[in-house]
Amino acid sequence: MIQELSVKDFAIISSLHIQFKEGMTVLTGETGAGKSIIIDAMSLLVGGRGSIDFIRDGTDKCRIEGAFYVKQPMTKMKNYLQEYGIEVTDDLIILQREIFRSGRNICRINGQLVNTKVLREVGRQLVDIHGQNEHQELMDAAFHLSLLDKFNGEEISSVLNDYQKTYDRYRELKEKIDKYQTHEKEFVQRMDMLQFQRDEIVSANLQIGEEAELQSERQRLANFQRIVQALTTSYNVLEGDEDQILNLLGIAMNEMETIEALDEVYEESSGLIKNAYFTLQEAAGTISGLIDTLELDESRLNEVEARLDLIRQLKRKYGESVEEVLTYAETIDQELELNGHQTLNLEELNAELNQAKTMLIQLADQLTDVRKRTAIELENNILEQLQGLYMDKTVFKVVFEEDAISFNRTGRDKVEFYISTNVGESLKPLVKVASGGELSRMMLALKTIFSQSQAITSIIFDEVDTGVSGRVAQAIAEKIHQIGKNSQVLCISHLPQVAAVADTQYFIEKHIVDERTETTVRELAHDERTEEIARMLSGSEITELTLKHAQELLQLAHE
Template sequence: MLYSLHVKNLALIKEQEIEFSKGLNILTGETGAGKSVIIGSVNLALGGKTDAGLIRTGEESALVELIFGELNDQQKKFIKDMDIDLDEDGTVIIQRKIMPGRSVSKICGETVSARQLKDIASILINIHGQNDHQELLHKKKHMEILDDYCMNELKTPLQELSLRYEEMRSLEKELEDMSMDESSRLREQELLEFEVNEINDANVVLGEDEELESRYHKMVNSRKISEAAYAASAMTSGNDGEDSASDLIGRAVRELSSVSGYDSDIEDLLSQLSDIENLLTDFNHSLSDYVSDLEFDDEDFRNTEDRLNTLNHLKDKYGGSLEKVLEYLEEKSSRLEALSDLDAVRDKLTKSLNDKKKEVLLLCKKISDIRKKGAKSLQDKLTEALIDLNFLDVRFEIEIKSDEDKISSKGYDDAQFMISTNPGEAMRPLDQIASGGELSRIMLALKTVVADKDDISTLIFDEIDAGISGRTAWKVSQKLGELSKDHQIICITHLPQIAAMSDTHFMIEKGLDDGRTVTSISKLDADASTSELARLLGGEEITDAVIQNALEMRKLAEETKRG
């Protein structure tokens, strides 16, 4: 559940913290007081789009922090799999700092990407606003809702279908590539033969280009290398007749040898110097051999250069490396072999494709059967929930149409919600009948029906009361109370019937602080909550009769919750 929301320097909020409770949390306030900012701040913390204009005027940044606790095992595992450690008390702290041009998000102190933030948000909380209600008008959403409802049975066959469908599409692509007339086949075959022969004639050996590059570089710079080597030889071996390192060390050895008998320490020094003389002799022999190897003729140079050019040409043309060249050779050789016996290859591909399509269709049929069974269950439960929400004569059906010519990785079904809200009216698509208020009730009914299947315990409803009033509002209030028994509900409302059902009631107000407008949020006690209900009931003038009405509404709500 969501323990708390902390907001600082966001829009009209200077700094506020709300500690939510279990059950039904209601937020009320005058129009324009900033209720939308509260829900907006939660969205921002969970990865919503930022805007520098949201930062409070005169401040450098804004901060939103959410603290979640009492996570279930699935939520804990999801977070652990993301290599994020929960706090010692088992809570998850999500922070988002918003600055001009950028934002920084952290979960339990670890900086995370926008993708990670949204992934974690998706398992912790569901936010439902009027945009979500409008999504019910799109058929695509209907299939998503049905599949979510049936996911326990659908998960494995859908995963298998996705794999088989991709295999089928791959075979279709291969067969399509083989669909050509004779002249096209001959043209492609001729090009492939040229490319395959070009690579085969080069006798490519992996690593050869690197060895040739090194040898070529050495050849190109052989003059400079030779001059340096000869100079080093002259300095160390004494071949030029001048004093060299070898001559000087030899003389030093002789000098120490002449006195080594007088002191044992001299013998140790003489031994070290003799080792140096031997090392220098070995070095001179190695240097001499190296200089000898530097000698090469013009033909050797040209052959090395030509071979290197050949390999570089193949790399430029077929992939950038000899490994890629050989992969290209293997691929094109297979293609050439297929073109050489095109009819046989086509026949084989066609048979494989037909077999794969049968597998796909069988999976589609299995998935469709699961959906149709689930649709019957879902539509019955939804009808019952809608009747509870004052759709007294409602008929609701989930229409599923299957088309084997419209296969996708999700199957071949098309789902659509059909409804009739009045006796005698024919069933019609949801988007042709439902009003805004009806859509909000249908969404609430859906959430009530799927609550037992939903692992997310915190639900936010923004403007769930759009377009409703009177008895219908009371029915919606009862349904929210029912849903809040097993879920934490946070709901913004304008209706006293819904506010009366609250377990915790918050008031959002707009006022002045040091001459500036600020939005503040306060938790109401029972008397203050009654006064706010009276305001919602009575408008500008709060009479004793309105207060009494508010008290009766609170009493009725308490009795309903106990029932």
């Protein structure tokens, strides 16, 4: 149950703090005083859609905070909170939400930052806000299946969970097969292209470092004549006729040897000449060997050019270097191997798909059986509740659409609520024949049933008694009070019958303070409740008779 609610700078609320009690609490006041604004604040606190329009004029942000006492057991919600590292101590959960004019949205649970999804998931287990929008949902046949499932939540949820796992697997397999078959032509073309590319690269037998060696070889072959001429001329200069360098240098070396013992200077010069002589002699031998190995092979030059041209073509297609071309070839191998396995496994996938479909049909049948059993129980419970709401002649039926063979994530069942409110009339869709007052009572009957089986700690009714009066209004009041025995109930109402049966009554009014409208809330004492209910009975003028009538309503409610 919600214990406290604090609202700051929200719409026309400057600052508000309310402490709620167990049982049934009614919020009353003039139209426009701000009753629904308090419900809007509560909705925002439990994960509703936020907007900067909620922020009070002249302020930068609005802030809502609520303290909730969690009755045992709430294991599912506590486990959910623990997944996000949020501890629950003393069975107390504190929700906080701030909306800034910049659009920033800050949510906290027990002081820890969370996103709105987590806040909404926790909030829906704490508070059930029922307003006119749920009448609209009841008028949507697509909503009826979820109501049916909610009635027998534990058993249906177990079967539905197994069904949805199988359904998701079935859809995954079917999409994979459909995708392959739809794009089979493109797939085959790509496989052929990859195979051609792979064969082209493999047949080239590329080697790392090969290109540099070929370029060097081509350089030598293309300049053969110049190399021969340079080597021959150099050799002849070094070691040829008697007038060549080595001959002349040998004479100089011999002459210096005759005087090198006479002075260190001569000895040093003689050594230099000797070193030069032997170095040049070695160079002449090397050049001579190179000349002997030279052989012009014009066909080899053509081979080298052709090989280099092949490498250039492969690089242009598949990479900037031989290394990149080879890496691309490895990528092709991986894709070919993967898709080869997929092709081979297509039959296995089809077999698995058929197996999943068989399981899906079995679980869908099981889900339908559980829902049909649940539908009978729901029909009986709703008829029992409607008897106390002066709809005892009503016939209510959960109708299953025949031949529903299409599967979706909720099963293959399509259900719709049918109703007959008058004796002798045939059953017709609820969405087509129910009046506003009948819808209010129908939804109230559902809430009464669900409050007995669900662990929602607080239920909020926002003017659900619209469109009724007299004894029906009294019946609705008693039904809401009955719900308050299982869950805390907060109710906004304009009906004096509803206000009279409440355990606690708050009066909401607005004032002008410093030329600004502000909403305030205060708990009414017994005498004040009498006056407020009298006002609800008669309007602005309260008479002695309306006061007695209000006292009578309170006395009857007490009894």
